[in-house]
Amino acid sequence: MLSNSLAYAIKALIYISHNSSETERITLKEVSDSTEVPKPYIAKILQDLVRNNVLHSIKGPNGGFYFSEEGLDISLLQVVHILEGPDKYNKCLLSLKDCNASSPCPLHDNIGQVRVELLKRLEQITFRQLMQHKKSVDLF
Amino acid sequence: MLSNSLAYAIKALIYISHNSSETERITLKEVSDSTEVPKPYIAKILQDLVRNNVLHSIKGPNGGFYFSEEGLDISLLQVVHILEGPDKYNKCLLSLKDCNASSPCPLHDNIGQVRVELLKRLEQITFRQLMQHKKSVDLF
DNA sequence: ATATTTAAAGACCTTTTTATCTTTTTTTAT
């Protein structure tokens, strides 16, 4: 239901949310080792998140990534939009041109409802919430 | 949320459900033309469905595909299993080894619920139901 | 200033998904 890249991103962001601050940055290597996502691959994803101001990064000794205060309030949906584009989860399930209640395809009123619920939840969940989850500390 | 192939399969099966019977078979060409799915691609999918007894097919003049009576009661979930394997929608969203309520990852209790709901609906919906949908006749 | 540490960028490779083409087999009509 969620792509590989998105699952990796969420894991990495949960990890960073716990272990970083503006003064205590976390290195790529540490993120990669802890989350068990290949280093160059998670690097690509984190770069994308930095470009989109979810994370900040500092180069050089003692450099690394950190989650800004604002970043913690970013929703999962915003991360989906950054990594997979705004159309993800926003098209007719049978690829009809229009998807709306006035001319619904046979899936619109049943599977489509699940999609609406998914979008709603992705929009509600922030990293500030996720980092408070009991298991998120010993996820890795 | 649903793969390309699955959406194609569902469209094709809805079309076949309306236009075929054991004596009135429908050709690959007609399915492809009507659903606007590339012929060789939908052929592969239909072959897979025939091998798994969702459809039957007859070669030669007046041959084609048809939906057996039993086939109409097959659920969308069964089609998912045939086309994408039994693991689809059945793994932890963050790829942890076990996914269960006793040791849930941070997504298990929110996004995970959506997945449960999706599975439930995929399991409930049959082609007999879909073919009764008002729009399914002029979908194509 | 220099060397070291670290992320950024971009080129490259592999696998999976999506799509096409060609040949073979089966069935039917003549």
Add this chain to the structure above:
DNA sequence: ATAAAAAAAGATAAAAAGGTCTTTAAATAT
């Protein structure tokens, strides 16, 4: 028997997703 119609099978190709490697740029400590 023969020809035509149609699905089955398999080889191939293109695109996207997933993953790796190398070089460059920036920051810091010495």
